[in-house]
Amino acid sequence: MNETNNDQKKYEVVAKYIKDISFEIPSPDSFVDAAQNLGSYATKLDLNSNPYKNNLIELNCKFLLEAPENIQNKIHAEVCISIVFKLTDPKMTADEVKKTILVSIPSEHFEFMKDVVTSLFQKSGFKNFNFNKTIDFEELYKQQFAN
Helix, strand or coil, rough: CCCEEEEEEEEEEEEEEEEEEECCCCCCHHHHHHHHHHHCCCCCCCEEEECCCCEEEEEEEEEEEEEECCCCCCCCCEEEEEEEECCCCCCCHHHHHHHHHHHHHHHHHHHHHHHHHHHHHHCCCCCCCCCCCCCCHHHHHHHHHCC
């Protein structure tokens, strides 16, 4: 899988995998309450990257499910998906690298991540769960680096 921009390769994905999964369901009551109120839980996404040798970079995309304050029997769920890639364009500026990591890669692999998260929740007993949220990584990038 290669990313191309103006016919020039910017990065090459080496691997995509589930790095960490955590479902904390303290009791059957918590499971039943969560199943009934899953639509009111907030879904958050946290991105962070780690450089490794040989131009390899690991992008960790952590999906968090947070219960609203008014729910008594809460569950906690996190799924971290890692995308390991290699930068292939030696002429990339620091800003281009940052934008590739925070916009291009998560945007291009978001459908894969949504499918994984949806499948994990459904196989964990939340049969009606469907991660259908859209995330505009370009807009988030602009908001974060506007100043």
